[in-house]
Amino acid sequence: MTNPLTTYDGAQLGQDVCRGRIDLSQDEINRFCALMGYDDPAYRAGAAGGAVAPTSMCLAFGLRLGWEEQVFPPGVIRVGDENTYGVPARAGDVLTTCLVIADRFERKGRRFLTYDMVTTNQHQEQVCHVRFTAIMPEAPR
Amino acid sequence: MSDLPQGSTIIKVTQALIDAYAAIAGDFNPVHVDPVFAATTPFGATIAHGCIPMEPIFRLVQAHLGRPVMPQGSRMKLRYLRPSHPGDTIGIVVKTQHESGLEFQCVNQSGQPVIEGEVRYG
Numbered sequence: 001m002t003n004p005l006t007t008y009d010g011a012q013l014g015q016d017v018c019r020g021r022i023d024l025s026q027d028e029i030n031r032f033c034a035l036m037g038y039d040d041p042a043y044r045a046g047a048a049g050g051a052v053a054p055t056s057m058c059l060a061f062g063l064r065l066g067w068e069e070q071v072f073p074p075g076v077i078r079v080g081d082e083n084t085y086g087v088p089a090r091a092g093d094v095l096t097t098c099l100v101i102a103d104r105f106e107r108k109g110r111r112f113l114t115y116d117m118v119t120t121n122q123h124q125e126q127v128c129h130v131r132f133t134a135i136m137p138e139a140p141r
Numbered sequence: 142m143s144d145l146p147q148g149s150t151i152i153k154v155t156q157a158l159i160d161a162y163a164a165i166a167g168d169f170n171p172v173h174v175d176p177v178f179a180a181t182t183p184f185g186a187t188i189a190h191g192c193i194p195m196e197p198i199f200r201l202v203q204a205h206l207g208r209p210v211m212p213q214g215s216r217m218k219l220r221y222l223r224p225s226h227p228g229d230t231i232g233i234v235v236k237t238q239h240e241s242g243l244e245f246q247c248v249n250q251s252g253q254p255v256i257e258g259e260v261r262y263g
Contacts, residue, residue: 028165035161036152036196042209055211056199057165059192064167074170075182078191081219085211085263132191 006071008111008136011101019098020065024053026091032057045091052088058128059083062117065097071115075137079112086126094122102131111136149204150197154189156227162190188224194247194255195219197233201245202260214263222254231255 004010005017026045029052033043038054045051066072089095096119103114112133119127156176163169171178172188179187198217203209225231230250237244242261246254 032165035158035165038209040209052210054199054209055203056192056196059195060162060166063190063192064165067167067169072168072170075172076170077172079221081191081195081217081258083217083219085215085217086213088210088213 002073003070006069006073006101008104008113011104011113013101013103015100017071017099017101018065018069019096020068022061022064022095022097024089024091024093024095026051029053029057029091032060049090051091053090055085055088055128058085058089058119059130061089061095061097061119061128062099062115062130065099065117066115069099071099072134073137077135077137078132079135080133082131084126084129086128087121089119089121089127093127095119095127096121103133150200151230151232152193152196152200154193154225154227154229154231156187158193159187159189159227162193166190166192184224184226186226188226189229191219191221191256194225194229194231197231197247198245198256198258198260201233201235202243202262206262212263216261216263217258219256219258221256223249225249225255229255 029043042052098118100116101113102116105112114133117130121127159173163174173190176187231247234246234248235243244259247256248254
């Protein structure tokens, strides 16, 4: 059953919709780097200060939470982002992502929701703030 | 902008890349991973997750600044202009560059912009 807080009409703007935890492993960083072709030694196990995750990998954390928690309706289309990047995520970090619906609006007969996803590490440092706006799929007629 | 690294920024979109990204992001939206469903949509075929055609801007900035990650406090604004499909090759065009950031377009192999945006370095 759809969580009403995730729907266009039921969203309570600014309130937590869900919160999730990721234990970031070196294996996950390796998998992302292999997929995207990142080969800097800073991403590898044994890097000075601990391996960092490529910044673009952090975009996936909020997405994963949103899909796992069924926040995003199938068919949703992303149209724009405003993102801020903080401290790098590192292998071994315990990351917490909080997802909020920040805004809703209609334009040219289409409905849009804006999602805020803030990921912090175990030191309460912000890793990234991803704010994206998406077109909601049309309801079946 | 000839002083910015370009070659390493190109990304080739494949269905295998999209499927693997779906597994990492948990985003199995059928418009990305189900060719039969996607064929019934206005897109006519599967489309890449927005984060895939974004990759060139991360690669460009990180290579330009000589860092493995974006500087802390960096901000990025993006508009997605058209979808990227399997078979597309996405590169980047820098429109303007200044000390604190740049404006860019991610473009496909036909030169069509798929994303436009700006980065401000932290």
